Amino acid sequence: MGRTIERILVAGAAILLSALAGCHATDNVFCSSAGCxxxxxxxxxxxxxxxxPDPPPDPSNRYCNDSSAAALGASFYFDPGFSGNTTLKDSIGRTVAAARTPLGQPANVSCASCHNPTHAGTDESSVPNTVSIGAGIYDVNGQQTVNAAFYPLLYWNGRSDSLWSQAIAVNESPFSMNGSRLQTYWRVVDRYLAQYSSVFPDYPNTQLTVAEATAPSGKPGTTSGCQAGSATEPAGDAFDCLSAADQTVVNRVFVNFGKAIAAYEYTLVxxxxxxxxxxxxxxxxxxxxxxxxxxxxxxxxxxxxxxxxxxxxxxxxxxxxIGVPQVGDHVPTVEDCPPGSSTCDCTPGHEAASCAPSGAWAGAKKLVAGKFQRHSSWSDDTSDGGAPCLSTEIAVPPSCGSEPDPTLKGAWRTPxxxxxxxxxxxxxxxxxxxxxxxxxxxxxxxxxxxxxxxxxxxCGADVGGxxxxxxxxxxxxxxxxxxxxxxxxxxxxxxxxxxxxxxxPIPPLDAGAPHDAGAPHDAGAPHDAGAPHDAGGPSDAGPSQ
Amino acid sequence: MKRPSESRRGSPTWALTLPLAALVATQARAVRADEPSAAPPPLAEPADDADADADAAEPVDTQSQINDLRQQMKDLQMGLDQTRQIATLRRPIVNVGGYVDFGFFAPQGTGVGVVQDEGPSRYFPEYANKYAWVFLGDLLAPTVNSRGEAASLGNFPGVNRFDSIDSTGAPSFIVNEVNMTLTAALSPSALATASVNFVPRSGHDFSIGDFMEVDIAQLEWMPTRSGRTSIFVGKFDSVFGIEYRDRKSNQRFGVTPSLVARYTTGTPLGIKFRSKLGDEERVVIAGALTNGSATTEQFHFYDEIDSNSGKTVSGRLSVRPLRFDLEIGASGSWGPQDHALDSTDAMWFVGVDLLGHFGPLDVKGQWIKGGAPGETGPVYDPNHRPYGLHLNNGGYLELDWMVTPFLGLLARGDLRDAEVWLGDPNALSGADRFYLTKEWRATAGVRAVVNEHVVVKAEYLHNGEYSARMPSIPNDVFTSSLLLTY
CATH class of the missing domain: 1.10.760.10 (Cytochrome c-like domain)
Incomplete structure (x- = not known):
């Protein structure tokens, strides 16, 4: 018995001494393999x-990792000449007091205006900066273009499934850049043709065939078919009045414009x-x-x-x-979107694609209706299955179904x-x-x-509707x-x-911008009404130069 | 082969009641024998004298004499009462006992028994959109002492727990508890017992972490002359299973409780009875009507003061059918769910157990199953929402072997298969949290009886997860206890 007690005492003393003497070494003994x-x-x-890692490849854009395409895309990214005139409209068609320039004046905005690559691709220039300001006023805060290439779906509401389709959508948005595909066509042909032809040799046909094609701007109208001179259609419905072949030519340049920008954004990591x-x-x-x-x-x-x-x-x-209030200057609310509204319809339980406050619900509907989806004919790999369904739990088509997941109402993308x-x-x-x-x-x-x-x-006895x-x-x-x-x-x-x-930080681009090449399209059109993009830099892109 | 503390095991209150009652009776007689001589002589003697005097003396007012005598008797009775009261107050009717449980433990990893199932690579993605937070493992598995305290409860969302040990994985000395037990024989058939634990723990942000708890506050009354039936009122040991008998450090062979002790070793409030029947008391029946279940205060369910009108009924029937010392029992409890604001839904437990003494070897085993429906409906009330429970299976088998009078060995195997959730997963906002346990544990221990006042114990607990889908959680524990009884 005595010897046992003695052993116990010795063991206890050893533990005590090791604890006292071990210090950091003792810590390491008891820490997990992952660390203390x-x-x-x-x-x-x-x-x-x-x-x-590197961004995942986009099968629909085989130029996404092409350095020449990225260089051309960088020029596009900083060029305000792709923007149209200021509309002073917000995302649901309401007139706003001010944007970047007065009503009808060239908005003079480029991608970089709201997405400065040297500052994580964020919007530093909109004032106030809760939502972004371009030709009109956006309904959401500008998202990063740095690391944008990693997302399967773009925008806060996921309405685009590729970087290139997102870029061209922004280009024609009346409250963002308010450009048009015809204007973009001319800008590319007039100023970037050599570089464009070098990057996209598989698409040599950049020539339009009919006189109407000289219209400086134009994009698809709300009414199908040609409504020549219509005051309600964009640019007198100039684009819709092009021949199908010419529309294809314009669309191809427009799509490649987006793919070049996407290639540049693939470098923003x-x-x-x-x-x-x-x-x-x-x-x-x-x-x-x-x-x-x-x-x-x-x-x-x-x-x-x-x-x-x-x-x-x-x-x-x-x-x-995640329970963020839908409030703020120029942020549309459900109350702003009454049932039946042509610009924003948030009928309870039957919200339309125009219901901007519904977030990803509207985005899902727009994604399905989009003409430039990843698996459309404009894809470089039509065997690509396309983007995943827009959902809180991303699934793979064709299981998406005809109606979006109702849990998408009020949901926004995780940044x-x-x-x-x-x-x-x-x-x-x-x-x-x-x-x-x-x-x-x-x-x-x-x-x-x-x-x-x-x-x-x-539902209950006292609930109507x-x-x-x-x-x-x-x-x-x-x-x-x-x-x-x-x-x-x-x-x-x-x-x-x-x-x-x-x-x-992403380093600033060199000043030698290849987009200066080529003569400006002199059709007296607003597409070049903005300040010529000179070597001095990407206009209002801030510290990028 | 009897351990020094063995007399406290089995039926401690029975063991204590009779000797103490005898002691009280003896002392009461002693007090009467020592009463001061100022006590008046027997009334008969002055009465005889008075009669004699009356014959010889002058006639007196008889009624007046009677009144004087009555007054004298009244004064004497008052004096006697006062004397008895003083004597009673001088009697040593309260016995004080208890122990100090000092320990040292070293957990593996961070000392936390669960991991949160979150992020893109979930082990159980099916719970992702039903519960805000999902936890895998057993929060109380890395136990370090007989109280059932875990080495660390971790830092998890949505709850601000009192993490009584909070070791964060560091080895530490610990005073597990200082116990003081007071017993008082109020009469030969009534015994009052109070057990108070003083628990020194770390404070935080200038708050004092030490606490005191009363785990027993009961009156035991034996209404029959045989003393084989007891009725308890107050806060008492549960009647469920067998582990409550050695829930305290000075009663337990090893150091730590089983994985299911949380369901059976609590001390509920209410009324309890126990009767021993048959020759050699081979049948024992016990029942209780209590505020809540017999879960422990370490566990979510414990509800000392009832929050609903319904009470919990529990009981146990045990038999010793064979000649050797083997007891087999069946237990059950049923009652409104603890913490529920109404008595609509029942929480229940059933179990079977066995307890055998074979010379130096004790065999203990228990299996238990239970459930509680939890909250239903869209209303979210985190303050009063009961937990839901599916205790699919739980139990243990323990062997306690006194190799020599000095040295004992312990081996125990545990299992707990349970789901516990807070909130209604079917409600629109989902449920708060979900604990999924598929736990097994192997425990090896040693016990050294130094003398009748000093016992040293040590254990190693290996906690494992038996489901292939569960992650392996490194949360083994080495723990020890130096028990000083007084």
Whole structure:
């Protein structure tokens, strides 16, 4: 008995001494393989967020990784000559007081105006910057073009399934650039023909055949067929009045214009953020602060951010209603969109594609109706199955169905968090100005009532009109949006972590812009009414030069 | 082969009641014998004297004498009562006992028993759109002491728990609890017991983490002369299964409780009875009517003060059918769900158990199953929404072997297959959280009895997940206990 007690005492003393003497070495003994403070599960989740690979190929655009196409696309990207005149309209057709230039004047905006590549591809020039301002006023905050090549679906509402189709859609948007495909055709032919022909040798036919083709601008009207001189059709319906062959020529140049821009955007990738180095070298490597490291644990743990902000892009590319109010200057609300409206119809339970506040619901309808889908005849690989269905759970066609998933009402795309410290304001309508605001939004489970806009009342004796059965699938706040219980310190840690996601800045382009080549199209048209794009730089692109 | 603490095992209240009652009776007699001599002489003697005097003395007012005598009797009775009261107060009627449980533990990893199933590579994607947060594993699996406290509860969303140990994976010394047990024999057939635990824990943000809890506050009354039936009122041990008998550190052979102890070793409030029947008391029946279930305060369900009108009925029937010491029991409980604001839905448990003593070897086993419907409907009320439970299977088998009077060995295998959720997954907003457990555990332990006051115990718990879809969670625990009883 005595000897046993003695042994126990010796063993206890050994434990005590090792604890006292071990210090950091003792820590290492008891830490997990992932590192002190890190569980192997959490570290595995963090490690899965870096590094950012190359963007996935787009089979519909075989030029997406072509450097010559990228160079041409860069010229297009910074050229305000592709924009039309200011409309002073917002996204649902309401007249607005001001845009970048007076009504009817050249808007003089390029892609870079609202998507500055040296600043994560965000909008720094719109004032106020909650939503973007071009020829008119947009309904959403400008999204990043840096890292845009990683998304399967583009726009906050996912209405485009390729970068090139997104670029040409923006070009013709009356409240964005308000350009037109005929204007783009002429701009390319007049100023970029040699470079264009070099990049796109498979499409040598850039010549139109009929006199009407001299019209400086034009795009498809709302009424099918040629309505020559119609005041309600764009540019007197100049495009619709082209021959089918000429329309094809114009459309091909227009599509290739988009594909070149997409090729340039494929080069806009944010890399080598402090977070990437932290993942590469491991916990305690010193690349990020202790607060940021704690924030990283929260990101993959208690805060549950990786439910949506996952993959190295830090976005799942999907669509969620996270309880952000649909409010703000020029942000259309459901009340702005009465049933039957031709510009924005948000009939409860039967929202139209024009119902801008419905987010991805409208986006899904527009995606299906689009003429330049990834699997259309304009694709470089028509065997490509096309984009996934627009859904909170992205599925593969043809299982998409005729009607969008009702949970898409009020849902918006998960943005990437790379460079997020540079992309204020935040959320689809710029509702929050700081990252602290954003984290606190999630911490309290969203803004109360914000997600009930598209939620029908439960059917019952005292409910008239549209309703839904209890338990039936219905549009609702994403289930993940519940109060998290983060402390103030934890909120600060998360914000510190988000600050480590800023990558090495995209370098400015060289001033020698090949888009100066070629004579301007002198048809006296507004397509070149903007200031000639000189070597001095990409107009209002800011620090890109 | 009897361990020093063995007398406390089995039926501790029975074991204590009779000796204490005898002690009280003896002391009461002693007090009467020691009463001061100022006590008046027997009334008969002055009465005889008075009669004699009356014959010889002058006639007096008889009624007046009677009144004087009555007054004298009244004064004497008052004095006697006061004396008895003083004597009673001087009696040592309360016994004080208890223990100090000091330990050292070292968990694996971060000491957390669950992982959150989240992100793009979920183990159970089918729960992704039903629950805000899904957790895999067993939150209480990395247990470090007899209280059932986990090495760390982790830092998870949507809940601000009191993480009593919060080791974050570091090895640590710990005072598991300091127990004080007070027993008082109120009469030869009534025994009051109170057990108070003092638990020193870390504070946080200038709050004091130490706490005190009363886990037993009961009155046991034995209404029959045989003493084989007891009625309890107050806060008492449950009647479900067998593990409640050694839930305390000084009763337990090893260090840690089983994975299902959380359902059976709580101390509910209410009324309980127990009767031992037949020759050699081979049949024991017990029943209780309590505020809530017998879940422990470590667990979500525990509800000390009832929040609904309905009460929980529980009971156990055990038999010893064979000549050797093998007890087989069946238990059940049924009642409104703890924390529910009404008595609509029932939470229930059923189980079977066995307990055998074979010389130096004890065999203990228990299997349990249970359920609770949880919340239904679209209304979300996080403050009063009960948890739902599917305890599909749970149980353990334990072997306690005293190799020598000094040294004992323990081996235990545990299983827990359960789903616990908060909120209605079918409601429009989904449910808050979901815990999926497919846990097994193997425990090996050693016990050294230094003397009747000192016991040293150590255990290694290997926690594993038996479903192929579950991630392997590194949360083994080494833990030990130095038990000092007084």
């Amino acid at each position: 403070g890190w569980s192997s599960t959490d570290w595995a989740r963090v490690a899965a967020l870096s590094p950012l 944010s890399r080598d953020a402090p977070f990437d180095r932290f993942v590469r070298d491991g916990p305690g490597s010193g690349w990020i602060s202790p607060a940021a490291e704690r924030g990283a644990m929260l990101f993959v743990g208690k805060a549950s951010c990786i439910d949506c902000h996952n993959t190295p892009l830090l976005s799942d590319g999907r669509f969620h209603d 990437s968090l790379r460079d997020v410290a540079l992309t204020a304001p935040y959320m689809h309508d710029g509702y929050y100005q700081t990252l602290d605001d954003v984290v606190r939004h999630y911490n309290v489970g969203g803004v109360p009532g914000a997600a009930t806009v598209f939620q029908l009342p439960l 549209a309703c839904m059965d209890a338990g039936a699938p219905a549009p609702h706040l994403a289930v993940e949006i519940k109060p998290l219980g983060l402390s103030d310190d934890e909120v600060a840690d998360l914000v510190a972590f988000l600050g480590t996601l800023t990558g090495t």
